[in-house]
Structure formats: structure tokens, C-alpha cells
Amino acid sequence: MKFAMKHLILLCAALVGAATASAQKWEGLADTPPMGWNSWNKFGCNIDERMIREMADALVDSGLAEAGYVYINLDDCWHAPERDADGFPQCDTTRFPSGMKALADYVHAKGLKLGIYSDAGRTTCAGRFGSFGHEYQDALQYARWGIDYLKYDWCNTADINPKGAYTLMRDALRAAGRPILFSMCEWGTNKPWEWASEVGHMWRTTGDIGLSFSDPKAFTGDWKPRTVMQNLDDNARLRRYAGPGHWNDPDMLEVGNGMSVNQDRAHFTLWCMMAAPLILGNDIRTMSDQTAAILTDREVIAIDQDPLGVQGLRYATDNGIEIWFKPLADGEWAFCLFNRTLEERTYEIDWLLYCFTDTEVSQRSTAFDRIVYEGRDLWNGGKSFRTDRPRSVVIPAEDVVLYRLKPVAER
Incomplete structure (x- = not known):
């Protein structure tokens, strides 16, 4: 009986080990x-x-x-x-x-x-x-x-x-x-x-x-x-x-x-x-x-593919313009304006209006009132700007403006 029990324990251990190894491959x-x-x-x-x-x-x-x-x-x-x-x-x-x-x-x-x-x-x-x-x-x-x-x-x-x-x-x-x-x-x-x-x-x-x-x-x-x-x-x-x-x-x-x-x-x-x-x-x-x-x-x-792995947030909609944020690694953010309408729109970005904390997922704050970000316009040649002043943009119908924002200074 002791011999059989010993082998049963060894078999169970082997199965647990195999399952653990398989799960590790899965990850x-x-x-x-x-x-x-x-x-x-x-x-x-x-x-x-x-x-x-x-x-x-x-x-x-x-x-x-x-x-x-x-x-x-x-x-x-x-x-x-x-x-x-x-x-x-x-x-x-x-x-x-x-x-x-x-x-x-x-x-x-x-x-x-x-x-x-x-x-x-x-x-x-x-x-x-x-x-x-x-x-x-x-x-x-x-x-x-x-x-x-x-x-x-x-x-x-x-x-x-x-x-x-x-x-x-x-x-x-x-x-x-x-x-x-x-x-x-x-x-x-x-x-x-x-x-x-x-x-x-x-x-x-x-x-x-x-x-x-x-x-x-x-x-x-x-x-x-x-x-x-x-x-x-x-x-x-x-x-x-x-x-x-x-x-x-x-x-x-x-x-x-x-x-x-x-x-x-x-x-x-x-x-x-x-x-x-x-x-x-x-x-x-x-x-x-x-x-x-x-x-x-x-x-x-x-x-x-950002390693932080957070799905973006549709933060607000303003007259057919959707405002999206996505927390990124190293304190950065992706910012997207999506013109859902069938007409070209001009939109004024006032960064101070977008101070919020992502309480649902990342617990990250945009803190535009405290932090100045350098932005890159990803679909328009990577043109750079700063968030310490408002920015006016033109968004074609059913199109987007996409920025990557990197913190560079305190206000």
C-alpha cells in the first residue's frame, strides 16, 4: 500500500509539473x-x-x-x-x-x-x-x-x-x-x-x-x-x-x-x-x-503595442468630435480627435479642459494644469508642439488627428 501510494504521489506531482509547464508556455x-x-x-x-x-x-x-x-x-x-x-x-x-x-x-x-x-x-x-x-x-x-x-x-x-x-x-x-x-x-x-x-x-x-x-x-x-x-x-x-x-x-x-x-x-x-x-x-x-x-x-x-497594455478611453464627445486618451508607458499619453461627422471640422484644443484621472483602469492623471507635454503629430510628419498653449486643428470628415504626448516640464 505504501509503495502504491508513493507512486500515486509521484504521478500526481508529475501531472502538476506538466500542467505548470504547459501554462508557462501559454503565458x-x-x-x-x-x-x-x-x-x-x-x-x-x-x-x-x-x-x-x-x-x-x-x-x-x-x-x-x-x-x-x-x-x-x-x-x-x-x-x-x-x-x-x-x-x-x-x-x-x-x-x-x-x-x-x-x-x-x-x-x-x-x-x-x-x-x-x-x-x-x-x-x-x-x-x-x-x-x-x-x-x-x-x-x-x-x-x-x-x-x-x-x-x-x-x-x-x-x-x-x-x-x-x-x-x-x-x-x-x-x-x-x-x-x-x-x-x-x-x-x-x-x-x-x-x-x-x-x-x-x-x-x-x-x-x-x-x-x-x-x-x-x-x-x-x-x-x-x-x-x-x-x-x-x-x-x-x-x-x-x-x-x-x-x-x-x-x-x-x-x-x-x-x-x-x-x-x-x-x-x-x-x-x-x-x-x-x-x-x-x-x-x-x-x-x-x-x-x-x-x-x-x-x-x-x-x-x-504599448507595454502598459491599457485600452484607450473615449473621454468626451463635442459636437460630433470624439476625444480619446490612451495611457502609455513612461508617463506618456496618446491623444486622438475623431471627427465622426460627414463634414470637415475645425477644433480648438484647450488642454486645461482635459485634466482628469483614469480611475477606471490605470489610475493615471493627465495633469495638464501641472505638466507640460511635448506632442508629436503622428499622421502629419511628426510635427512637434507643446501643451502650454491651446491648439487649433482641422479634422477631415470621418478622419482623425493623433498625437503622442510626452511630459517634458512642470508648469
Whole structure:
């Protein structure tokens, strides 16, 4: 009996050690919001091996990878018609003739990471096999293939408990032994921000984004996606739930898919102000220089990737102009004016009106009455100014002004 008990204790210790090691691998995968590219917004189900390899090439050649976009993520429709005889997932060999392991090796050789898609339900949103009842098999197969990121959707989940389903897949991923970033695509239906900080690295707070900045009438049909502004508004109120390792996700970017340059710039800036994951959804092989300039702007990306990890605050709205602040490391702030109207606006910035303390999250004070900041105009050539005097700016329709503020003196 003593011998059996001794071995049981050793086994339990080994299991605890393995679980601890797995959890340690899990940590650090999303200390800042994840950055990458996903196939769905532009291509839907029309994906194949050649296209994914070309996207990996383009991510590197365009400078996007160097700017921080490291994930190449396959969305729905990579699947074979059915699982193999043992119940493991396989890819469509017509579309992916070399197989997923070879594709992952190609992506990794580029210095990038490969993401894949599944669903907590019985089938995916496009009708392929889901992971329900096969969570540990799927996680093990993803690890064998060399997958680095899993987007886990929520279609066809009748009578499935969301917290249980996502926790089960988290445990399966950890048991598989490979660090895999876990992106929960639950659409915010069951308020994952209230329970998922220990389950996933990021969770959707909204329904699916579509190619419209602010006009929901742009969408027709029985199922309608949401505008950029609708997702902005849903996500903005949840800032207290975001932080290093666990991020609110207002869905992927539509930059470069057909909106105006003003709208693209505003969309990208506001996602950065909200510390949102930056997952591109355009065809990066053919994007314009203008689109590339927006997506690779290092100073704007740095607002999103700031190590303090605080989601920005929509502080006030003044006659259609939204005033946003985001606390940054080293006592700095990001300051954004967003013109939500359809007309160009001139706005007078009186810094003394914006003295406040972020009591909800960071406990940081702007203290414009005591501190003079040096500002940099990030979208206009980095022009410098100081906050010891008011500043007048012109903001085009559905566009932004973005400043980085660094404390330099006492008043």
C-alpha cells in the first residue's frame, strides 16, 4: 500500500509539473495585442495553399512582418470533406496538396507563424466539421502540424455551454504541448470579457465586421455584418477587461478593402487606441502604397503595442468630435480627435479642459494644469508642439488627428 501510494504521489506531482509547464508556455503569447493577417474578410472560403504562401511572401516583402504582423491565419474552409478514420482533422488535399505541416514549415521559414480556424460547434459557420467532441484530437493535430494560433468560432452551438466549451479547448491546447495563441470568436453573445481572461488570449466583443465604415444600409440580405463604427461603440465600453495577455477584440481590420483613405486611417487609429488585435483582412499582395503606409506606420502601431497594455478611453464627445486618451508607458499619453461627422471640422484644443484621472483602469492623471507635454503629430510628419498653449486643428470628415504626448516640464 505504501509503495502504491508513493507512486500515486509521484504521478500526481508529475501531472502538476506538466500542467505548470504547459501554462508557462501559454503565458507571454499575447503580452501585447496580436498582429497578423486573416483570409476571411477578403477571400471567404476561396483559399488554397498557393495563395497562403503568396501572402506569407507578401507579408515579408511589404515590410508588414518587420512592422510586427507575424501571424498568417487561415479562416474557414481549409477542411477535408470529413475527418479521417480515427477522427482527426485533415485538410482539403485539392486545395492544400502539400499538407498543413509543409505549409507551416514554409511560413516558419519566413520568420512568421501559422494560424488555423475551427468552431466550438458541430459544424463551422461554412458547414465544415467543427471541433465539438474532438477537442483533444484537434489540438493534438494542430500541434503536430506546427500551428501557432487558433481562431475558435461559435456557429452551430445549440445547447453548448460557452464557458465550458472554450475552457475545454484551452485545456486541450495546453495538453497538446505546443504554445498556441487562443482567439475566441464568440461574438460577445455570452459576455466573454467577464470570464475569459484565464481562458483565451483575446475574445470577440462584437458581431462580424463588414465593409462599411458607418452606414448599416450598405448591407443587404438576411444576415448582415456590422459597420466599423458599430463595433467601435460596442468595444469602447469594455476597456476595464483588457490587458496584457487578454484583449478585447472588435474584429479584424477592413483597411485596404475599399473604404476611403480617411476612413481607413480612422479605423486603424481607433483600433490602436483601443489596444485591439491588429489582424489584417485585405489582399496584401496588391495593396496600394497608401494602404501600406497606414498599416506599417511604426509610431501608430506603437500606440497599440504599448507595454502598459491599457485600452484607450473615449473621454468626451463635442459636437460630433470624439476625444480619446490612451495611457502609455513612461508617463506618456496618446491623444486622438475623431471627427465622426460627414463634414470637415475645425477644433480648438484647450488642454486645461482635459485634466482628469483614469480611475477606471490605470489610475493615471493627465495633469495638464501641472505638466507640460511635448506632442508629436503622428499622421502629419511628426510635427512637434507643446501643451502650454491651446491648439487649433482641422479634422477631415470621418478622419482623425493623433498625437503622442510626452511630459517634458512642470508648469
